[in-house]
Amino acid sequence: MRIGLDYRTVGTSPQSGISRQVYALETALRALPQIELERFTVAPLGDASRLQAHCPSWGCAKTAMHQPHNRLRFEAGFLPRALREQHIDLYISTFNMGLPLPPKPKGLRTVVLLHDLFQITLDNYHANRLKALIYKTSDRLSIAWAVRSADRVWTPSQYSADETARLFPEAKAKIRVLPNQVDGFTGLPADLSARQLPKDYWLLVGTRELRKNVPFWVDAWQRARRQSPAVPELVLVGSLEHLPASQRSLPGIRALSGVSDAELHALYRQASRLWQPSYAEGFGLPVIEALSVGTPVAVASGTSLDEITPPSAPRFSPTDGPALVQLMLDLAQRPAEDAPEQCRQWAERYNPGAYRRRLAELIEELQ
Template sequence: MKVVIDARMYGLEHAGIGRYVSSLIEEIAKQDKKNKYFILLRRKYFRNLQFSNSHFQTILADWPHYSWQEQIFLPLLLFKLRPDLVHFPHFNVPLLYGGKQVVTIHDLIKHHSRGQATTTKAAWLYWPKYWVYRWLMGRVVRRAKQIITVSRWTKKELQNYYPAAAKKITVVYNGVGSLFADHRQRQLQSEDVLEKYQVKRPYLIYTGSLYPHKNVRRLVLAVRKIGINLVVVSSRNVFWRRFRHQVRQLQTEKLVNLVGFVPDEELVVLYRQAEAFVFPSLLEGFGLPGLEAMSVGTPVMAANAAALPEIYGPAALYFNPQDTDQLVQKINSLLNNPKIKERLIERGLEQVKKYSWVTTARQTIKIYESCFGL
């Protein structure tokens, strides 16, 4: 079987999807010595990514996602490669490609979170693009041979919008990276990292993007009431700049430390030294950052919303993400009660054992093979 994986979103600059793509491919390369794989990459990773598995070959496909180049040149490349199957790890399947395909759908957040606050585009451009997205998603769901979702919550959402797709959806959970699982062997000097990012103790930590549905503004309101420091780890982009403006408006610059992007080996330290990781997101298809925090022994607080209760189970302290006062009360209860922290740490270390990229890769390979009745 000849499989193409569209890995153009490989790398941490593409946030959760980037980590999904990189971790999945690296693990499949360790496991599958039978099938032939072509890995499509942007130039940055094409130059450096090497596989010891001789069945893996990298192909340069230096076209941005959501671009006209993607729509024209990617189908031409796939026609040339003539794969038996293509795995698209996002919904951006080219319109002109009609071959057999597996698609991973991480969430349907764009179905819910829409409007000018969610975009950098002018209204005259945003709304046509939004309706094109809705049309494209429906088309992708109809044409996919198999669909992977990363949680039961996303599967249910998908079934609600596209009932006919129910029989071809399989839930395959993400894993937790080995860097986080093996942090005790790799941890850097804590004080050096905290000094580098000018982090003041005690602090809470949030990692992830700063789209409006992430609800981080409410977390800022909570830390302002409590007077505790907050470290926000997020790549610098237009939403980062908008959030920085909100922090200034709320006069919380002395409490909120916007550190930008942080490499994983330093992120481990920031997680470990935090009083808790807080995830106030209103819409989440999986919630990988919380599992990363659990894996290094950091207590996790999470919104009682979307997929988070499914993924974190009994290992998080939940709160209503629309209620700032309740969030304040929950943070204070964690800060002032060592037994709550200890219980969350113990449960978190147990919870992360359920999530392994080894299992993710094994289940994904089975889905590839099921497309051919194997």
């Protein structure tokens, strides 16, 4: 079976969460018997990646690959012919959209990896309202086309599967759950002494997207700190610029950007707890990463975080500030609910072996 893999996200943001899943998918597919894998992407002229993937003759800046006109040029003008010439049996799009436009090559089957639907259900950061409208409209059309035309829709959580079925009920029968792979950390954690971090701190990872709900959480944390000195200081992986100006200089808060994997490993290990306050989450990678090194977590309820988090972990409403303050006061005074080994055991359900087994089932279904 010859499989084509959409590799555009890797070129745009090679360290992103979506790209990590592309790497995991690629590695798992190459390990399956009787599979031949080919990459398809856009790249600048002269870029080394053009030697490792099928690319159109025209070039494109890495930062412009997902602009609507470049997507259309690739998906309509290049991809159908390239898939036909390479005799691809199955094409997998990896970023919510991106399937080839008609005419579809004869015998081709397609899969769209739908991480979430927040591109079309929530407001996102854009330079201006016109750009936001253009992107939201094109994303809505692209995602709708991908979901309706694909032979299968793979989502990383049952929450995302249910949301897809709610918005596109005609696609319900072809939706499958493929939980994300979380590799954990293989190398040694970095020495963080130069960062001069507090001995005891709570950790949040990711500040940019509105759905991460960080200002709401920081407000509750500030109120809890005023009531009890036992509430730890806060370390954010991200930028304070994504917080309201009134929160950026609060005592006990600091943000770290440009964090390496080894530093992130150490930050998780040294944190007394990871918090994930998102009101919309398609999977929740930081939760599993924290659990994989034995760090307890507390998460907002109502999305995929409910299913990927151990039942014993504390949960809170992403809109009830007073209840969150009380939870913080309670957790600051009592030991963690799960031992580190229990946290690590839970995270194992998302390891590479589990991912490969589930992927093999889904590929077999399409053969």
